[in-house]
Amino acid sequence: MKITRGQMTALCAIALLSPALRLYPSFSAGTAGRAAWLSALLALPLLTVYAFFLCRLPCGLCELAEQGLGRRVGRAVELLLGLWLILEAGFTLRTGAERMILALFPSARPGLFVVCMGFLGLIAALGSLRSLLRLARMVLPLVLLCLAPVLLFALRGIDWGELWPLAPGDLPGAVRGMYPVVDVLSFGLYLPWLLLPRGLPPGNRLRDWLLWLGGMSLLLLDLCVSVLGRFGPELTARLSLPFFTLVRNLVFFRTLERLEALVVALWIFPDFLMTSALLYGAQRCLRRSLGLGESLSLPKRTDWTGGRWLIPVCSLAAVGLGLILGPDQTSLETWSQRIIPVCNLAVAFGLVPIIYIVGIRRKKQRVP
Amino acid sequence: MKPYLSLLLALTSLALCGCGGLQGEAYEVEQLRVLQVIGLDQAPGGIRLSLAAAPEADPSGEALCLTADGPDIPRALSRVREQSTEEELFCGHLKQLVVGESLARQGVEPVLSYVARSADLRLDMPLFLLKDGQAADLMAADYGAKGVTDLLEAAQTRLERRRGAPVFTVRDLYRSLIRSGSGAVWALELQEAAEADGEKPLLTAAPVGLALFRDQRLIGFADMDQSLGLCLLMGRVGIWQLSVRDRFGREAVLELQEGETALEPEFDRDGVFRSLKVSARVRASVAECPVGADPRSPAYARELTELLESEVSRRIGAALALMVQEQTDPVGLGSRLERLAPGKITGDFPLPEDLSLSVSVQGRLENSSDIGEAGL
Numbered sequence: 001m002k003i004t005r006g007q008m009t010a011l012c013a014i015a016l017l018s019p020a021l022r023l024y025p026s027f028s029a030g031t032a033g034r035a036a037w038l039s040a041l042l043a044l045p046l047l048t049v050y051a052f053f054l055c056r057l058p059c060g061l062c063e064l065a066e067q068g069l070g071r072r073v074g075r076a077v078e079l080l081l082g083l084w085l086i087l088e089a090g091f092t093l094r095t096g097a098e099r100m101i102l103a104l105f106p107s108a109r110p111g112l113f114v115v116c117m118g119f120l121g122l123i124a125a126l127g128s129l130r131s132l133l134r135l136a137r138m139v140l141p142l143v144l145l146c147l148a149p150v151l152l153f154a155l156r157g158i159d160w161g162e163l164w165p166l167a168p169g170d171l172p173g174a175v176r177g178m179y180p181v182v183d184v185l186s187f188g189l190y191l192p193w194l195l196l197p198r199g200l201p202p203g204n205r206l207r208d209w210l211l212w213l214g215g216m217s218l219l220l221l222d223l224c225v226s227v228l229g230r231f232g233p234e235l236t237a238r239l240s241l242p243f244f245t246l247v248r249n250l251v252f253f254r255t256l257e258r259l260e261a262l263v264v265a266l267w268i269f270p271d272f273l274m275t276s277a278l279l280y281g282a283q284r285c286l287r288r289s290l291g292l293g294e295s296l297s298l299p300k301r302t303d304w305t306g307g308r309w310l311i312p313v314c315s316l317a318a319v320g321l322g323l324i325l326g327p328d329q330t331s332l333e334t335w336s337q338r339i340i341p342v343c344n345l346a347v348a349f350g351l352v353p354i355i356y357i358v359g360i361r362r363k364k365q366r367v368p
Numbered sequence: 369m370k371p372y373l374s375l376l377l378a379l380t381s382l383a384l385c386g387c388g389g390l391q392g393e394a395y396e397v398e399q400l401r402v403l404q405v406i407g408l409d410q411a412p413g414g415i416r417l418s419l420a421a422a423p424e425a426d427p428s429g430e431a432l433c434l435t436a437d438g439p440d441i442p443r444a445l446s447r448v449r450e451q452s453t454e455e456e457l458f459c460g461h462l463k464q465l466v467v468g469e470s471l472a473r474q475g476v477e478p479v480l481s482y483v484a485r486s487a488d489l490r491l492d493m494p495l496f497l498l499k500d501g502q503a504a505d506l507m508a509a510d511y512g513a514k515g516v517t518d519l520l521e522a523a524q525t526r527l528e529r530r531r532g533a534p535v536f537t538v539r540d541l542y543r544s545l546i547r548s549g550s551g552a553v554w555a556l557e558l559q560e561a562a563e564a565d566g567e568k569p570l571l572t573a574a575p576v577g578l579a580l581f582r583d584q585r586l587i588g589f590a591d592m593d594q595s596l597g598l599c600l601l602m603g604r605v606g607i608w609q610l611s612v613r614d615r616f617g618r619e620a621v622l623e624l625q626e627g628e629t630a631l632e633p634e635f636d637r638d639g640v641f642r643s644l645k646v647s648a649r650v651r652a653s654v655a656e657c658p659v660g661a662d663p664r665s666p667a668y669a670r671e672l673t674e675l676l677e678s679e680v681s682r683r684i685g686a687a688l689a690l691m692v693q694e695q696t697d698p699v700g701l702g703s704r705l706e707r708l709a710p711g712k713i714t715g716d717f718p719l720p721e722d723l724s725l726s727v728s729v730q731g732r733l734e735n736s737s738d739i740g741e742a743g744l
Contacts, residue, residue: 106487167710231491231539234546239484249492249539258460 005201007133009212010140012188015277016216017143018270020184021243022095022336025224028177030237035170036228037163039177040220044213046178047185050348051209054189054199057356061193062288068359075289077355081194082285084347086314088187089278090321091340093117096271097322098332103244103264111323117271118319124276125283125311126301129195132276139269146266150259151222153250158229183341185216186348193352194281197294275318282314283307400458401432404517406489407503408479409468411437416468417444418504419457423515431515433508441482459488464520465495465538466503466556472579472586480542491539494524497579499555499589506558509571519573523556527575527606534604544700545584552598552698555579555589582696590690597687600627600648600680601699609655612675614668618658622676622733626651629684631701633709641713643724644705646688650680651732669733677729684727692719 028036057064061081066074097113124132189209193199200209227242230249236242248260287294292307299308326332407418414437421432434451438444449457467479483489498506507516528535536553544551554575561570578590578598590598599605608624632645654663654672661668691697695718705713 102485103487165707169710232543232547235484235539235543238481238546245484245491249490 003130003133003196003201005203005205005208007130007137008192008196008200009208011133011136011273011277012191013212013216014136014140014143014270015191015274016184016188016270018092018096018267018274019187020220021099021223021241021267023180023341024184024220025227026237026239026242027180027337028174028224029228029233029242031179032173032177033170033233034163034228035166035174036177036233036236037221037224038166038170038174040181040217040224042174043178043181043185044217046182047189047213047217048210050186051189051213052206053353053356054193055205055209057193057199060195060197060199061190061352061355062285063197064359065355066288068355068362075291077351078285078289080351081347082282082289082314084343085194085278085282085285086317087321087343088340089121089275089282089314089318091325091335092271092274092278093121093318093322094325094332095336096267096275098326099241099244099264099267102241103248104261114319114322117268117275118315118322120272121275121279121318122312122315123301124272125279125315126299126308128299129280132273132280136273139273143266143269146263147219149252150247150250150263151226153252154226154230154246155222158226159232160229162229162232163225179341181217181220183344185213187344188212188216190348190352191277191281194285195277279311279314279318282318283311286310286314395456395458399456401452401455402458402461403432404462405464405466405507405520406459406462407435407466407468407498407507408441408471409502409504410471410474413437414439415441415444415471416502416504417441417448418507419448419459419462420507420516422517423513431511431517433516435504435508441478462489462493463517464524465489465493466506466520467495467497468502468504469497469499469586470502472497472581475584476541476581476586477545477584480538480545483538484542489538491542492537494520494535495538495541495553496520496523496573497553497555497586498573499557499576499579501558506556506573509558511571516573520556523554523573523575527554534599534602534606541581544698545581548697548700548702549583550696550698551581552578552590553581578698580690580694580696580698582694587696588694590687593683594686594690596624596680597683597685598690598699600650600684601629601646601687601701603628605650610652610676610679612672612679614658614661614671614675616658618661620654620658620661620663620672620675621656622652622672622679623655624650624652624676624680627680631704631708633705633713635709635712639712641709641720641723643726644688644719646684646725646727648680648684648727648729649732650676650729651734652676653734663733673731673733676731676733680731681727681729684729685725688719688725688727692721692723692725695719 025036028039032039059067062078065077068074069077093114094110096117097110100113101108101110223243227236227246230246231239231242239245244260244264247263248258250259251257252259284294287307287310290307292310294306326335401421403419403421405420407420409416409418416435416437418433418435423431434448436444436447436451438447465483467476471479483493484491509516511519524535541551541553555577556573557576558571559574561572576589577592578595579586580588580590596605596608599608605624605627610622610624612620612622614620627648627650630647632647633641634643634645636642657663663669663672691701697718701719702713
């Protein structure tokens, strides 16, 4: 199963478009005000250091946990990672449904969207990871091609007075506004180490990651500038999905308008790829944790041997979580602003470094 | 297996986009009645919502206008939908929002937040306020062959004839109200049309100045002179005609093309904000010159320039006085001053009543569009 770094970075780029708009830029605008656009740039040094650290990992996180922490603790860590990915998958399903409801179908209920996307994710997770990666590689240019004119047109109508001038007093707010940027991008950075036994495929990994980080930061910066420049920080902070509100207000050449349905529909790809990757990662962690083995060969979708029955179980669990998480707007905001980001940052900057440091101390890391 | 899976995937995707009608939101274009204007008023126990379509959208040529009351906007909207039995009302292309004066005096926050949350309405929709009346009256009035949509579009076009001219949208007002608690939109008034003939006078809606808001509520109106001053302070002037009288009492019409203002706050020794200097730069052309006057003569041009400066200065002064009197900041003066003197002034303040104000204007007259004496 040949997987390239380009395919993996494409998957991380497109899958992260789904959570990227959940908190950003409305949260950053609420904390940083006019300086919210700086947050994407300020987060770069920290994320660069994190990318550098991840590139030093000799193998995937599950393998590293088993080798570094011992079989018993390692399997417990794998179980923890598997459960975390199921929770994230359920939350992705729920927020994807919420996006459809807020932007297109205000009278709909989330259940249908959650079940449909969960089913699509299950079909993909039952197949090979390579198919998913190839799809990401194919879809990324399409999504970027559609996004580019939207973001360019959005830049045309902005009021630069909403972004400039900045004072030194704006810096603390901008630093606090890094929270969603670091949350989203750090997840993208460590995701390959959960999906593959060796993490990001070997080669010039650091260069690829830095290019990826630069591209994603530019995308987030453009998005933030477009939204802030049009709505101002105060109104942006009040909008649930400011980017889609922006798209709804765009008029192309004074004739073409109301393209938000197309753009929201485009976000089905990030939702689908994110959910599928998470389900794939979750079943992989759980299979290793339960000692059910891991088959790297191309399986049949109806093959339930080697613990593959865990895939529909993970999918069902994610759909179940998607149906019960955030039953109302306040609860969904709590999950979105606190629980999920805190869990993710704890894994990214707590669990992953601990696995590495303890593993180094025990000098047990081996490349499988 | 593969065809089976493909079929399942296709069916599932159809459910996601709603094309199959699983969401109950798919309609043929012929079934849709495209609405263009939404009006909101205060009603006993809630909101009165009116929706209007363009006359050309109806085969009979009559402008459709539906009105219903409800305890809140969504329920009023669903009652309006119930009135339309034959066609599905499509609100995705609503172009203007009109709010009645009584509702604006009660508070516009629910209206603005509804637009911001709505999947149909747009924040960039121009917002007008109907002075001394109900939006429902404006929308149901007889405009002859035209509908309220044509009328409002004409008013909007007049206001935005030039890029940079202010047509205040829902977004402008909401952003301004969140930021400083103050804001402004254009106020319209129902008037008899000049070209009215026959027994029944035709009506029109004309801009009569800016409606001023403070703490989410309408607090008063600026007349057209004060509105020009406010637009100049905002830096969004567009084309504006000024009538001046020369030293012989003859009337000349100047067309204001551009204008910008610079602020200079001054503080006393204790750091208290004491005075504000406003310097304006305006550019205008001569739209109409009195008989016997030559706008190309340097002396007459200088006289007109001085008159222009004096008129603009008077309007800016009137606007500032109104802001102090009403304790409102619809032009974002506070934010501008905060940027000029960070730490000394906070952006959400009203102008102090004892503030000393001085206005200086530098005018430039150019590109006379009048042929003048020599052309006769």
